[in-house]
Structures are given as structure tokens and as C-alpha cells.
Amino acid sequence: MSLEKITCITGQAIHVPGDDIDTDRIIPARFMKCVTFDGLGEYLFYDVRHDGEGNRTDHALNDPQFSNASIMLSGMNFGCGSSREHAPQSLYRAGFRAIIAGNFAEIFFGNSINLGMPCVTVNEPDRMKLAEMIENDPQHEVKIDLINNLILIGDASYAFEIREGARESLINGKWDPIDELLGNGSKIENVASLLSYS
Amino acid sequence: MEKLNLFQKVWRNHTVGTLENGQTQLFVGRHLIHEVTSPQAFGMLKEKGLPVRYPERTFATVDHIVPTDEISEPYSDPLADAMIKELRRNCEETGITFFDVSSGMQGIVHVVGPEQGLTQPGMTIACGDSHTSTHGAFGAIAFGVGTSQVRDLLATQTLALSPLKVRRIEVNGSLPPGVYAKDVILHIIRKLGVNGGTGFAYEYAGEVFDNFSMEERMTACNMSIEGGARVGYVNPDAKTFEYLHGRPYCPKGSDWDTAINTWESLASDVGCDYDDVVFLNASEISPTVTWGINPAQAISVEENIPDPSQLFGSEASSATEALEYMKLQAGSPVKGTPIDVAFIGSCTNGRLSDLEEVATRLNGRKVREGVKAIVVPGSQIVSQLAEQKGLDSIFKSAGFEWRRAGCSMCLAMNPDKLLGDQLCASSSNRNFKGRQGSPTGRTMLMSPLMVAAAAISGEIADSREIFPS
Numbered sequence A: 001m002s003l004e005k006i007t008c009i010t011g012q013a014i015h016v017p018g019d020d021i022d023t024d025r026i027i028p029a030r031f032m033k034c035v036t037f038d039g040l041g042e043y044l045f046y047d048v049r050h051d052g053e054g055n056r057t058d059h060a061l062n063d064p065q066f067s068n069a070s071i072m073l074s075g076m077n078f079g080c081g082s083s084r085e086h087a088p089q090s091l092y093r094a095g096f097r098a099i100i101a102g103n104f105a106e107i108f109f110g111n112s113i114n115l116g117m118p119c120v121t122v123n124e125p126d127r128m129k130l131a132e133m134i135e136n137d138p139q140h141e142v143k144i145d146l147i148n149n150l151i152l153i154g155d156a157s158y159a160f161e162i163r164e165g166a167r168e169s170l171i172n173g174k175w176d177p178i179d180e181l182l183g184n185g186s187k188i189e190n191v192a193s194l195l196s197y198s
Numbered sequence B: 001m002e003k004l005n006l007f008q009k010v011w012r013n014h015t016v017g018t019l020e021n022g023q024t025q026l027f028v029g030r031h032l033i034h035e036v037t038s039p040q041a042f043g044m045l046k047e048k049g050l051p052v053r054y055p056e057r058t059f060a061t062v063d064h065i066v067p068t069d070e071i072s073e074p075y076s077d078p079l080a081d082a083m084i085k086e087l088r089r090n091c092e093e094t095g096i097t098f099f100d101v102s103s104g105m106q107g108i109v110h111v112v113g114p115e116q117g118l119t120q121p122g123m124t125i126a127c128g129d130s131h132t133s134t135h136g137a138f139g140a141i142a143f144g145v146g147t148s149q150v151r152d153l154l155a156t157q158t159l160a161l162s163p164l165k166v167r168r169i170e171v172n173g174s175l176p177p178g179v180y181a182k183d184v185i186l187h188i189i190r191k192l193g194v195n196g197g198t199g200f201a202y203e204y205a206g207e208v209f210d211n212f213s214m215e216e217r218m219t220a221c222n223m224s225i226e227g228g229a230r231v232g233y234v235n236p237d238a239k240t241f242e243y244l245h246g247r248p249y250c251p252k253g254s255d256w257d258t259a260i261n262t263w264e265s266l267a268s269d270v271g272c273d274y275d276d277v278v279f280l281n282a283s284e285i286s287p288t289v290t291w292g293i294n295p296a297q298a299i300s301v302e303e304n305i306p307d308p309s310q311l312f313g314s315e316a317s318s319a320t321e322a323l324e325y326m327k328l329q330a331g332s333p334v335k336g337t338p339i340d341v342a343f344i345g346s347c348t349n350g351r352l353s354d355l356e357e358v359a360t361r362l363n364g365r366k367v368r369e370g371v372k373a374i375v376v377p378g379s380q381i382v383s384q385l386a387e388q389k390g391l392d393s394i395f396k397s398a399g400f401e402w403r404r405a406g407c408s409m410c411l412a413m414n415p416d417k418l419l420g421d422q423l424c425a426s427s428s429n430r431n432f433k434g435r436q437g438s439p440t441g442r443t444m445l446m447s448p449l450m451v452a453a454a455a456i457s458g459e460i461a462d463s464r465e466i467f468p469s
């Protein structure tokens, strides 16, 4: 199966400020009572998007100006906490295709790349500039160019970082490793047979 | 001979090859699954028409959604009921061993693995759960994975991974009285930060870890992920072997002796290299409680709640956000903070020694009126052993509810939840906003004995004062 080569993500962006945004915040555990990932997009950031009575708050994700956003901008240590793939799945199913942050929790990063959703790291001054531009004009088109490691917005461009192996798997359409893993069946058996335990 | 640390040796033994993107294809010897993060993986497998390649290497249990006050099915929550049935069906169809509720061996996956002897030194262990680091207490390389990776494991028993760097954390000296493994790991996280461990495996060592029991090592390794480290481990030693001896899934007879030789050879070599080494002093650690919304926002029970105006940058803004959410007063003593709920349990502190430590110290003290206090054993076996020792009656007569095994109020996917902005003194591992089931619920993390001290006092208290030794 050949996967899409993800070289460039283009779309509107939304700023969700804060450091250490954890996976419980991204998708509260009570919405994980499901046997498929379908429908998770609806519960993205549910508890900050709703007050105690279930009314919508003034969170940016409730702002119609950002309803088409496909790129999320946030702070440090994004996606920390649990290993639940429900978190990147809910972002993906809510229409997000890339995340920009100060850095990412490791398991979240890996889970996102496996979905073909790039997570790119930008330094704080540039994140602040990006946030300002997005907030001043939500219609701004943001382009994440994975060939040149640049974020383009208006006339400005900002460098980002992403682990090289992850970048390569995205641009080469190899972000889901299952076929390559399956292809090494005999090598797998060999390693299994050499282990001291079964 | 080349000197290697345990991580490097285990990684090498399990390497299948290098993938096109430079990642390692790593064989995972043990795969543990539970009801929340596996059903979608089985679904993906079916969609692709793939079989489970090594069903004998995967073991299942049910923990997150099980009610702790009733065990008869169907559960009153139809979603939870569907999840347990789905797991049961997937295991039956694929030949995976399932420690079901009726087996007497069900429990939190990170309690069950070691208890059954499924967790052994030198293994690679993965589970769709970030607290899989717990199993590192045995000198295994154990880590949490996402659901797509659960699929990869079911289909190939391998993962695409990048190697980690290794940071050795040595804690030397002796711990002051009343200071537990929980305080040690909270202290480590406070010192190194919630993302200080990103990209690292933590190797815990030093006198404190040498002296720790296996259950204490598990408590510490469990919370590695709260410090950002996906893997945390302790080198195997005589205590490790003693704990494992005779467990159902451990080698027997002459295989046992061979296994010990192998395990000993996997410990980090004296003089091997680390990417980083940190030294901490045990005498600086006190009974610790969290005051904020991430586990690094922790202080000694003797300290005052931090004042954001005395902090800088993002630490200051996080503290402001945390205090607002927690409804706590900057600068006031953390001691005396009123609590509504006390929870003893979870994969961090729901083992027999945790319950024993509390029960033997209660000494006729009673839970303060108005406080809901629950004890949830980590597994059915923990529960059974505790009951044999009469711990359940001690807890009950002190006013605690004695529940059945499961994750319970650690993340509240079952009916055990905080209501409104209730504040919970909790022996679990995460104090994130909304973690314990109410979007405005508040969590303060601490050792089980500190939870008991809070339950008795109705407020955060110093366990050394409540339970003088």
C-alpha cells in the first residue's frame, strides 16, 4: 500500500496557548469509552471548550473564525501524559493535519507521525510572532513546508525542527511502518529464536 | 570488552534491523493489552486481514473501566460493558491469554505483569499505556505505545523506534523517616522537570534504589513518564530474582539458574557510559505533595504553596493557571488544605506493601467525617492477600471503603469519580485538570500514608505527625 507523501501542509491555523497541554486535556478519559476512534473529533479539548453546564466557552476552538483551522499552534511539552492515541486521533478527526509547538512529549509525537500528522518544533520568539499573526488575521494561510523545514505565513517564514527520521518518513510516504515491519518476517523469527525467553 | 548499560544490551538483543527512515525495528518480547487502547488495533488488523503473529507473547487484562463496587455483568454503563466484551472476544478469537475478572488474576496491567512473573529482566515490554515504565523495576526495557503500535505489535511483534539516550539518576544517602518511593520520584520529577526526560531512558540507582523493595522500585519507575522519560529502569539484583522466584510465568528448575545467569549479565557494566548522570541526595527529600496541575508542581508538606510572582517565565504563568484551577492560595502552607476525597490505589501505589504500610499505621484512627475515602487494590491477588492479612477490616473499621481491583479513581473511566470541584488526596500519578473524572475536580498527589493522614485529618497533613513512629 502506498501512502500519501506528506511534503507540505497548508491551511488556516489556530493558537491554543499554554505549556504542558496533556492528553487528558486534549481528550478527557471519559470519551475514550469506545471501541473505534470514529467520532472522537467532537470531544477534542471538550472540558475547556465547555463549562460545567455543557455550554460552549469562549475558547478559540469554539470561535467560528477558526472553524476551518487544520494547523494547531501551542506551547512546550505538548501532548504529555498518557500514551493514548485517542489524543492525536481526536485532533486528526477534528480536521487537524499538523501541530506546531515548543516541543512534544515523545509518545504523542510518535503516535502523530504514525497518523501522518507532522509535529514541528519552533522556538518561543517565533511562536509568539506566529501566534500574533494568526490571532490578528485568522484567515492567514499557513504553509508547513517539510522539504525546506520552513513555516510560511504572509511574507514571513520561520524555521522549524522535526526529527529527521520522522520528516523522511512523511515526505517519502513511509509514515505508517506496518508494511516495512511485515516485510522482515524471517529476520523477526531469527531474533525471536535467539532470545533467552519465549 | 565493550562496556554497555542495560538499555544498550537489551536494545541490541532485540534489534531486528534498521528501517529505511533510520529507525530501529525492535522485537518486543512481551506485549500487554487492556480494554481501552486495544480494540481499535484489533479492528485495524482485521481491516488489513492480518493474523496475530505471536499470540503467546501477548497477555490481556481489564482494568480501566471495571467498576470496583460490582462485578456482575452487564455493567450498568453500556459503553464499559461493550469494551470488556470486545476484549474478551478479541482474545478468544486470537488465542491471547486474558486475565478476566472471573480468573482471580485480573487487575491493573502494571500490577498483574510483575505479579504473574510475566515481567522479567532483560525483556522488552510494551503496552498501550504510558505507565508501562513500571516494569522497568525488573531491569526490563518497558514503554508505552499508541494504538497503531499495538496493531504493529499484534501483527509483527515489532515496532519502529528510535533509540533513547540514557540518564543515570543516583540517589544516595538514607531517606528520612516517613519518606517513601513516591516522594523520591516526585522529588526527581520536581528537580528534572516534567519534560526533562524527553528522549531519555532513566536508569535509577544509588543506595536508595538498592535498598528499595521491588514494589518501591515499581512505584518509582511507574512515574518516569511523568518526568517525560518513556522508560525507567533499575538494574536487576538479588531482590529482583527473589521477587520473581516461583511466580507462574517464570522459568523453573534448572532453567531458573540459567535465567539468573543471563539476567545478571544484562545489568549495566561497571564503568559503562551514560549520556547524562545526575546525583541526588536522599536526605533532602521530605513527604511531598503536589499543589498544581502537573506532577512537577510539588512541594514538601512543610512548605508554603509557591507564589507565582516569585517565579519566572513559563513557570510563573503555569503556577498562576494551576493555583486558579486548584483554588489554592499562593504563599499559604499546603498543610491544612481541606480535602473531600482520599484515594489509595493505582498502578503507582496499589500494591500489597502500600496497603500494608497504611493499615499497620492506622492504629484505630478514623477517617474524618465528610471525607470519602476509598482503597482500591491494584489486582485481585493484592486484594486476596490483603484480605488474608485482615487489612480490609482494618480499613473498613477506620471508615475507608474497601473496593475491588481496578484503575478506579486514578482516571475515573469507571463510576468512581470526583464531583464538581472536590479535592482529592490521591496516591495515583497524575494531577492533570479533570483527571479524576470531573472537569473541575482537583487532585493532590502524595504517598499512600500521606493520603491516609489527609483522610484522618480532613486536610493535607504531615504523616509523620499523624502517625508518629
Ligand code: SF4
Binding pocket: B063, B064, B108, B109, B110, B129, B131, B346, B347, B348, B406, B407, B410, B411, B428, B429
Ligand atoms: S492505574 Fe491509572 S495510571 Fe495506572 S494504568 Fe490505570 S489509569 Fe493508567
